[in-house]
Each structure stands twice: as C-alpha cells, then as structure tokens.
Amino acid sequence: MENLYKKIKEHQSTFSKSFKKIASYIYSDPSIFAMNSAQEAGKKIGVSETTIIRFARTLGYDGYKSLQQVYQQRIFEKSSLSDFRNRKVSNHSEDNTVKNLMFNDIRTIQTVIEQISETDLDQTVTKLLSAENIYISGIRSSYALASWFTYALNIVVGNVRQHTPDDDILVQLSELHENSVFVAFSFHRYGVNTIRLAELAKKQGATIIAFTDNPYSPITEYSDITLAVQLEELSTLDLVPAVFSLMNSIIAAITLRAPELFQRRAALFDGIEASSFFAN
Numbered sequence: 001m002e003n004l005y006k007k008i009k010e011h012q013s014t015f016s017k018s019f020k021k022i023a024s025y026i027y028s029d030p031s032i033f034a035m036n037s038a039q040e041a042g043k044k045i046g047v048s049e050t051t052i053i054r055f056a057r058t059l060g061y062d063g064y065k066s067l068q069q070v071y072q073q074r075i076f077e078k079s080s081l082s083d084f085r086n087r088k089v090s091n092h093s094e095d096n097t098v099k100n101l102m103f104n105d106i107r108t109i110q111t112v113i114e115q116i117s118e119t120d121l122d123q124t125v126t127k128l129l130s131a132e133n134i135y136i137s138g139i140r141s142s143y144a145l146a147s148w149f150t151y152a153l154n155i156v157v158g159n160v161r162q163h164t165p166d167d168d169i170l171v172q173l174s175e176l177h178e179n180s181v182f183v184a185f186s187f188h189r190y191g192v193n194t195i196r197l198a199e200l201a202k203k204q205g206a207t208i209i210a211f212t213d214n215p216y217s218p219i220t221e222y223s224d225i226t227l228a229v230q231l232e233e234l235s236t237l238d239l240v241p242a243v244f245s246l247m248n249s250i251i252a253a254i255t256l257r258a259p260e261l262f263q264r265r266a267a268l269f270d271g272i273e274a275s276s277f278f279a280n
Contacts, residue, residue, distance in 0.1 A: 004070050005230070021045060022047060024221065027217050108241060109245045116227055116229075120225050125253045128250070133179075134157070134161070136184075137183070137184055137194045138185030141187055141237070142194070146162055146185045149251075153251065156262055163197060176205070177204060178206070180207070182206045185212075190219065194219065198219055214228055227246065
C-alpha cells in the first residue's frame with residue numbers, strides 16, 4: 001500500500017474531480033476495491049467503470065485487476081498497532097537504543113517539514129489568531145493530540161474548547177459562525193464522529209483546519225486547510241512526534257506574530273494567586 005500512496009502523491013496535482021473522489025476511497029474504504037469489479041466499485045463511488053480503469057492506469061497499473069490485488073492484500077494486513085512494533089523489529093540492531101529511536105523521530109519530523117506547504121501553515125496561524133472562538137475535536141488515538149492543542153492554544157489566544165462525549169453537540173455547534181475555526185484531528189481508522197462534526201461546523205460557516213495523515217482522508221472533504229502528515233508507516237503512533245512538533249511550532253508562531261496578545265494572556269495567568277495548587 002505504501003507504494004500505492006506514493007504513486008497517488010506523485011500524480012495528485014493532475015487529478016480530476018473524479019480521480020480525487022476515487023483517491024479518497026483508497027484511504028477510507030479499500031474494501032470497495034478489493035471485493036468489487038470495476039463496474040461495481042464505480043457505482044458505489046459514483047463514477048464510471050471507465051474512470052476507475054483510467055485511474056488505475058494513470059498510477060502505472062496494467063488495469064483494474066492489478067490495482068485490485070493491492071487492495072486484496074491490504075485487507076489481510078495486520079492492524080496499524082501491530083505494524084508499529086513490527087517495523088521496529090524488522091530494523092532491529094544492537095544500536096536500537098531509546099536515543100537512536102528518537103533520532104528516527106527527528107528524521108520523521110524532517111520529512112514532514114518538507115511535505116507541508118508554507119502557505120497552509122501561514123494561513124493556519126492567521127485563522128487561529130483571528131478566530132472569535134475555536135472548537136477542537138479528535139477521538140481515539142487523536143484525542144490526546146486534540147487535548148494538548150486545546151490546552152496550548154487556550155493559553156496563547158483563549159476561547160478554545162475541545163469536544164468531549166458529554167458535550168451537547170447542538171449547543172456547541174450553534175456557537176460556531178463564519179469567524180469561528182473548527183480544528184479536526186483525524187488519523188487512520190478515521191473516527192466518524194469528528195468527520196460529522198466537521199461537516200456540521202462547515203455548514204455553520206466555520207473554517208475547518210484538519211490534521212490528518214494523507215491529503216485524501218475522509219476529513220478533507222470538509223477541510224479548508226489540510227495539514228497532512230504522510231509517512232509510509234501505517235501506525236498513528238509513528239506520526240505522533242511529528243504532529244506534536246507541528247502543533248508546538250504553530251503555537252510558537254502565534255506567540256511570535258502576536259506578542260502583545262501573548263503578554264496579555266501571560267499576565268492573566270501570572271496574576272492569579274494559586275500557589276496552594278502547586279508543590280513549589
């Protein structure tokens with residue numbers, strides 16, 4: 001599958017609207033291709049059989065059957081969690097100390113730096129700074145990422161909330177408007193709840209910023225800005241260091257661009273007498 005993703009990345013700038021639609025299903029529902037003929041897959045996706053075949057050939061396959069074999073193999077792959085350890089085992093050596101594994105994370109971050117558009121990063125900082133309110137969502141493996149970003153962003157700009165299962169969704173979304181930002185964390189397995197929230201937030205006029213693992217994941221159907229962290233590794237655990245680096249750098253960029261705002265926010269925190277809550 002990694003080779004297939006690489007081919008998509010190489011050709012994505014030339015994709016038509018129909019090809020983009022097919023590509024989105026590659027990530028969200030590969031079983032469509034594994035279990036159906038080109039005609040049946042086309043019907044389910046909403047494109048013609050001919051378009052499915054042309055898509056396969058554009059990526060360098062002989063035809064749909066060759067592409068289908070890739071998906072059939074994908075169905076029998078182990079979970080991304082198993083893949084996280086197996087990749088480490090396959091690269092095992094006596095030098096695989098914790099520090100050397102950390103160097104692997106550094107290389108991952110360097111890869112992401114090269115991938116993400118400077119324009120998208122600049123727009124992300126601008127939108128977060130100008131937003132009247134910010135709503136953040138992420139579930140399962142994305143929950144911790146969403147939680148940290150909520151915490152850090154609330155310190156530097158304020159008026160940030162994270163979606164939790166106890167929230168009244170209708171009340172929360174009713175507060176969103178054209179000057180709001182909805183930040184979605186959506187990685188492999190792509191929890192439906194976050195995608196549906198993004199869809200509703202979009203209808204409210206909010207700007208949607210998506211942290212995800214490829215430019216055609218389901219969340220991108222609604223995102224205005226997509227920050228895609230793409231790696232060959234299937235496990236979201238492998239992405240976490242790069243995502244945290246990306247989030248932290250966005251927070252830092254906000255403080256550098258709006259120093260007065262940051263000083264005001266810092267003064268609010270420093271002005272509260274709360275020593276009894278801390279050991280030192």
